[in-house]
Amino acid sequence: MTVVRQAIPDDAADMHRLATALSLEGRDMQSAQNTGFFLYVGPEEHYRTTIESSPCCYLALNEQGHPVGFLTTMTPEGVSKFPNIRSRDLFFKNGKYPLVLEQIGVSPHAQGQGIGQAMLDRLLADWPRERIVATVVLQPVRNIPSIRFLEKNGWRMWREIRTEMRIWGFYERPSVSPGPRQIGSRTVNS
Numbered sequence: 001m002t003v004v005r006q007a008i009p010d011d012a013a014d015m016h017r018l019a020t021a022l023s024l025e026g027r028d029m030q031s032a033q034n035t036g037f038f039l040y041v042g043p044e045e046h047y048r049t050t051i052e053s054s055p056c057c058y059l060a061l062n063e064q065g066h067p068v069g070f071l072t073t074m075t076p077e078g079v080s081k082f083p084n085i086r087s088r089d090l091f092f093k094n095g096k097y098p099l100v101l102e103q104i105g106v107s108p109h110a111q112g113q114g115i116g117q118a119m120l121d122r123l124l125a126d127w128p129r130e131r132i133v134a135t136v137v138l139q140p141v142r143n144i145p146s147i148r149f150l151e152k153n154g155w156r157m158w159r160e161i162r163t164e165m166r167i168w169g170f171y172e173r174p175s176v177s178p179g180p181r182q183i184g185s186r187t188v189n190s
């Protein structure tokens with residue numbers, strides 16, 4: 001059975017190794033479209049900093065206790081500190097920054113077994129109400145597994161950003177309304 005646990009800074013090396021195996025660099029387009037991919041993989045130190053600064057980062061372990069997947073996020077505070085105002089603005093909506101799902105990755109040989117789903121479920125349990133945004137590469141290679149995965153979980157394309165070399169899809173999971181509240185004898189929608 002897969003176990004999903006909160007990441008600790010010492011997991012940075014495993015995350016970096018898992019991410020490198022999914023990097024687009026050096027792969028043919030067909031294999032990248034079959035397994036999904038990361039356009040850019042930062043240094044190990046980046047993963048350590050991310051784990052230290054965001055409470056919602058996870059590692060998935062298989063029955064033998066080997067890491068087979070990871071998920072990292074960036075907090076709204078982190079996004080609000082982007083040095084570049086334009087990048088910051090890309091995420092801003094209704095006066096707020098979202099939690100950003102930075103990377104979710106499952107080892108190619110362990111995909112299709114519900115591990116990605118288990119990590120996403122854990123994230124949604126820990127961050128149930130606020131909006132979450134994920135960016136997905138649409139061009140030069142369309143990240144089809146990732147799009148299907150997000151759409152199956154109710155995420156929708158929020159905006160499309162074109163840069164000189166690429167097209168990005170910003171997918172969002174809208175914040176979940178806390179639902180009707182009872183005030184006195186009246187029921188109001190929040």
Ligand SMILES: CC(C)(COP(=O)(O)OP(=O)(O)OC[C@H]1O[C@@H](n2cnc3c(N)ncnc32)[C@H](O)[C@@H]1OP(=O)(O)O)[C@@H](O)C(=O)NCCC(=O)NCCS
Nearest residue numbers: 036037104105106111112113114115116117145146148149
């Ligand atoms: C996206 C990713 C994390 C999914 O992980 P996974 O463990 O294979 O996904 P799961 O087995 O939990 O699948 C959950 C659902 O997602 C959908 N899905 C996942 N991979 C899919 C694929 N290749 N094609 C179609 N649908 C897919 C399915 O609907 C599946 O539900 P089902 O089992 O009821 O059919 C994985 O493909 C991955 O690591 N991709 C590479 C990195 C990446 O692209 N990350 C996203 C950008 S940040």
